[in-house]
Amino acid sequence: MxxxxxxxxxxxxxxxxxxxxxxxxxxxxxxxxxxxxxxxxxxxxxxxxxxxxxxxxxxxxxxxxxxxxxxxxxxxxxxxxxxxxxxxxxxxxxxxxxxxxxxxxxxxxxxxxxxxxxxxxxxxxxxxxxxxxxxxxxxxxxxxxxxxxxxxxxxxxxxxxAPGEASALKLAANAWVATLTAGTAQSLALADALGVDPRLFLSAIRGTATDSQYAHVKGEAMLTGALEPQFALDGLRKDLGLIRDEARAVGAPLPVVPAVLAAYDAAADVVGGDKDIAGVVAAFRPRLAGLGKEGSRA
Known part of the structure; x- marks a missing residue:
């Protein structure tokens, strides 16, 4: 049946x-x-x-x-x-x-x-x-x-x-996704600001113990301005708020979360909350801070 x-x-x-x-x-x-x-x-x-x-x-x-x-x-x-x-x-x-x-x-x-x-x-x-x-x-x-x-x-x-156990695991996973995405954006922006081709950062980590396929996928989206939503900024911002609130409720210090959330908030103001989380690069990289609402370079 x-x-x-x-x-x-x-x-x-x-x-x-x-x-x-x-x-x-x-x-x-x-x-x-x-x-x-x-x-x-x-x-x-x-x-x-x-x-x-x-x-x-x-x-x-x-x-x-x-x-x-x-x-x-x-x-x-x-x-x-x-x-x-x-x-x-x-x-x-x-x-x-x-x-x-x-x-x-x-x-x-x-x-x-x-x-x-x-x-x-x-x-x-x-x-x-x-x-x-x-x-x-x-x-x-x-x-x-x-x-x-x-x-x-x-x-x-x-x-x-018990209900809630899977959701707790989900918040731990999304804290990682948010941090990794923002960290990738930060490194690309730093390389660019210091006069180095940011693609060389992705090349340098490739195959090392610190490599991540996800960094290459999101990094390419950041460099090309391809911000069609796979995971929208507004969704991750909502999740980071949940992470912050749940951590506070149990007394867990998460000093990275407020800084990461602030970066996603700033990016949403520039590219729009309906764009992909790769748009967080707008919070780190002045030369990409002009990404328009359509996610194209200014």
């Missing part, structure tokens, strides 16, 4: 996840607040629902991929009462561990089991079904959700059995 999956939120990540689920043989229904984004998926064999409740009515697994906790909560309040008995909610938005626990409590009040399942990866891995899924939740619900996680990801890293 075909498993029915509902995907609520068909932005940059949700669209790719829905397509990956169709390729894996699931019957997929989607909903998105901006209906045009959902309508794009009709040609992929996806059914489009007008309301969250209609999208989840026949679903065995419901996946949410929305911007933040407030957006997820607003949609969940419509969807949860309409979910059928035994259906599992896979919550993939980055909401932080505290947010994940609050959402799990909301689901429990409606008798719905939740898997906390944020993902690592950007638009292309979402389209290719090669995300890394970070998951935590009850074993029984995990068994129901696992085929769906297998369809959207290349592997699943189980962080535990």
């Amino acid at each position: 075909t498993t029915n999956v509902a995907v609520l939120g068909t932005g940059t990540m949700g669209r790719g996840m829905a397509r990956s689920l169709v390729r894996a043989g699931f019957a997929v229904t989607v909903w998105n607040r901006t209906s045009a984004r959902a309508d794009e998926l009709r040609s992929d064999g996806v059914r489009v629902a007008a309301e969250p409740a209609a999208a989840v009515a026949d679903a065995d697994v419901v996946v949410t991929m929305l911007f933040d906790e407030d957006a997820v909560r607003a949609v969940a309040q419509e969807a949860l009462p309409a979910m059928r008995p035994g259906a599992v909610w896979v919550q993939s938005a980055t909401v932080g561990p505290t947010g994940a626990r609050r959402l799990a409590e909301l689901a429990a009040a409606h008798g719905v089991a939740t898997i906390d399942a944020p993902v690592l990866g950007t638009r292309k891995p979402a389209e290719d079904g090669t995300l890394v899924v970070l998951a935590s939740g009850p074993v029984d619900a995990g068994s129901v959700a696992q085929p769906v996680l297998d369809a959207i990801g290349s592997r699943t890293v189980w962080a535990g059995s």
Whole structure:
């Protein structure tokens, strides 16, 4: 029997996840607040629902991929009462561990089991079904959700059995992504400011113990001004705010995070928050600080 999956939120990540689920043989229904984004998926064999409740009515697994906790909560309040008995909610938005626990409590009040399942990866891995899924939740619900996680990801890293554990791991991973991206921008900008071809920095680290494929991918985007969003600045800024707040709540000193967040804030003011996080270079490199809203050199 075909498993029915509902995907609520068909932005940059949700669209790719829905397509990956169709390729894996699931019957997929989607909903998105901006209906045009959902309508794009009709040609992929996806059914489009007008309301969250209609999208989840026949679903065995419901996946949410929305911007933040407030957006997820607003949609969940419509969807949860309409979910059928035994259906599992896979919550993939980055909401932080505290947010994940609050959402799990909301689901429990409606008798719905939740898997906390944020993902690592950007638009292309979402389209290719090669995300890394970070998951935590009850074993029984995990068994129901696992085929769906297998369809959207290349592997699943189980962080535990409680909501919030996977989201905590996601924040640790995104702190690394934010720092590495900003560090790459800083080094390219410094080389340029000192009169050295910044591409030589990428050449110098290639193959060394400090090399990173990610630095080359984002570094090339920074040097060419290719800022079509794979991971938008506004999304990472939101995540860095979660990291800062969660760290403060447990008394963990993270002196790098405020500085990195300030750099992304400054870059968003120049290139626009909807541009890729490679745009953080605008905060470090005066000669690229004129990148226009379209991400081209001034």
